[in-house]
Amino acid sequence: xxxxxxxxxxxxxxxxxxxxxxxxxxxxxxVSSFVLPTPLSIGKAMWEYRTQLSFHSxxxxxxxxxxxxIAVVFGLGLGLLLGSSRIVHAGTYPxxxxxxxxxxxAVVPILVIWFGVGWMPAVLTAFLIxxxxxxxxVATGLATIEPETEDVLxxxxxxxxxxxxxxxxxxxMPYFFGSLKVAITLAYVGSxxxxxxxxxxxxxNLMARASADFNVxxxxxxxxxxxxxGVVMYAITAWIEKRMTGxxxxxxxxxx
Amino acid sequence: MSDAFVRLDHVQHVYGGEGGxxxxxxxxxxxxxxxxxxxxxxSGCGKSTLMKLATGLQFPRAGSxxxxxxxxxxPVKMAGMAFQNPVMLPWRTTLDNVLLPLEIVEPxxxxxxxxxxxxxxxxxxxxxxxxxxxxxxxxxxxxSGGMQQRASLCRALIxxxxxxxxxxxxxxxxxxTREELWCVIRDLHAAKKFTVILVxxxxxxxxxxxxRVFCMSARPGRIVAEREVNLPRPxxxxxxxxxxxxxxxxxxxxxxxxxxxxx
Ligand SMILES: Nc1ncnc2c1ncn2[C@@H]1O[C@H](COP(=O)(O)OP(=O)(O)O)[C@@H](O)[C@H]1O
Ligand SMILES: [Mg+2]
Numbered sequence: 001x002x003x004x005x006x007x008x009x010x011x012x013x014x015x016x017x018x019x020x021x022x023x024x025x026x027x028x029x030x031v032s033s034f035v036l037p038t039p040l041s042i043g044k045a046m047w048e049y050r051t052q053l054s055f056h057s058x059x060x061x062x063x064x065x066x067x068x069x070i071a072v073v074f075g076l077g078l079g080l081l082l083g084s085s086r087i088v089h090a091g092t093y094p095x096x097x098x099x100x101x102x103x104x105x106a107v108v109p110i111l112v113i114w115f116g117v118g119w120m121p122a123v124l125t126a127f128l129i130x131x132x133x134x135x136x137x138v139a140t141g142l143a144t145i146e147p148e149t150e151d152v153l154x155x156x157x158x159x160x161x162x163x164x165x166x167x168x169x170x171x172x173m174p175y176f177f178g179s180l181k182v183a184i185t186l187a188y189v190g191s192x193x194x195x196x197x198x199x200x201x202x203x204x205n206l207m208a209r210a211s212a213d214f215n216v217x218x219x220x221x222x223x224x225x226x227x228x229x230g231v232v233m234y235a236i237t238a239w240i241e242k243r244m245t246g247x248x249x250x251x252x253x254x255x256x
Numbered sequence: 257m258s259d260a261f262v263r264l265d266h267v268q269h270v271y272g273g274e275g276g277x278x279x280x281x282x283x284x285x286x287x288x289x290x291x292x293x294x295x296x297x298x299s300g301c302g303k304s305t306l307m308k309l310a311t312g313l314q315f316p317r318a319g320s321x322x323x324x325x326x327x328x329x330x331p332v333k334m335a336g337m338a339f340q341n342p343v344m345l346p347w348r349t350t351l352d353n354v355l356l357p358l359e360i361v362e363p364x365x366x367x368x369x370x371x372x373x374x375x376x377x378x379x380x381x382x383x384x385x386x387x388x389x390x391x392x393x394x395x396x397x398x399x400s401g402g403m404q405q406r407a408s409l410c411r412a413l414i415x416x417x418x419x420x421x422x423x424x425x426x427x428x429x430x431x432x433t434r435e436e437l438w439c440v441i442r443d444l445h446a447a448k449k450f451t452v453i454l455v456x457x458x459x460x461x462x463x464x465x466x467x468r469v470f471c472m473s474a475r476p477g478r479i480v481a482e483r484e485v486n487l488p489r490p491x492x493x494x495x496x497x498x499x500x501x502x503x504x505x506x507x508x509x510x511x512x513x514x515x516x517x518x519x
Binding site for chain 2: 157
């Protein structure tokens, strides 16, 4: 087997191994299914609740994508603004960092007061929690233009707008797409938190109800569904990143 | 010397506000239209600062800068520049990198879309001239350092600037590539007769290429010596082994040694 094949096989081996150990551990130590169900019983629960799980997963996906979409537009815009004006950057940075430091769980009750229980808090929480890394990354991409590149263009009479569109924007794209992976995961966390606290639908809500009913297998089944969805969304954004900014990923270091 | 194309007159430049770095002081230099001027001096003496002042990327605290008969109060809008670092844009092919100035400088900017084919042809001809025939569709990071530097020369020249500024453009290259590129620059200058200001720390490079060599003192930089190079053109690389050539290099080395000691 070549090194490459081994690397391709490794994730499967490790994942299956993890669940095997879990199953064996539970049986050997006779762990109560009320504390930690075995993977097999979780699998059974997933099959049993498949309609509920898929319905609520779909809802969570929607909330996540909606919040994420707003975050992308807003984050890109604000990042470009911050990256192109030092005054705006200096002025708004403390505010941004302060806002980002607030745990978003604390914001959900306020959103509920404003918009009531429903899809609004979920979408907005997803948005609020995920725009920050996009802003920071895009601003960084703009701020790290080589001074020589800027000199070459300025000596030709290029305007600030020219420099922004010819160099700044394309240059910040790898940073932007790189931040999407982080942002989508955060948006997902945001929508689940909001659903848990303030919604009638979504995996978060399903878990809240399962937890109230002490339905431990359903709770774990939901967790696994969350993990699978998270991996899928991460993979999609990683794939988009790779497609859009191939020129930035030419180094062998990143490829290995 | 009223026929100077680039003239800096008793220029002083300070980086940062009060108590900042005094980069150049009482700097006076005049370069004629079509002339190939070289500036040599110890590192950190203000050579790059001189380039920035002459192109309007920095403005002097005292003294005046005049280019093409106009006092420089904003970037000059016509200079081609190349640096030690070729700074190609990695998301553009080599050809598109070379075409970049045309997307900025008028009248090309408004013509580029309609006459794309003609401009592409011109860029390809220029690439061929520097030995990069057929490399247009490659990305810069697929080229060697020397090839990137050639491409960056093409980018500096595509819009036929009247002023070419070269800031240690061959500094990072091996000796053979460097000498090859000397010849490339020599031929381009001979064909188009634009004005060149070349900053270098290589005295042989300065003497081989330039009509006139200026020596700068250590920081704060000013011109301490000016030497006309009257070796006949076209010059061949063999000229670098002639006694006349050696003599000029030797003389300049003396000036530099003095410049480094005087503070
Ligand atoms: N952007 C800058 N800010 C502060 N100091 C600078 C800046 N650029 C250059 N300097 C200083 O000015 C002096 C001259 O720099 P430079 O013109 O780049 O020298 P050279 O090109 O001859 O090596 C140096 O001492 C350098 O540290
Ligand atoms: Mg320099």
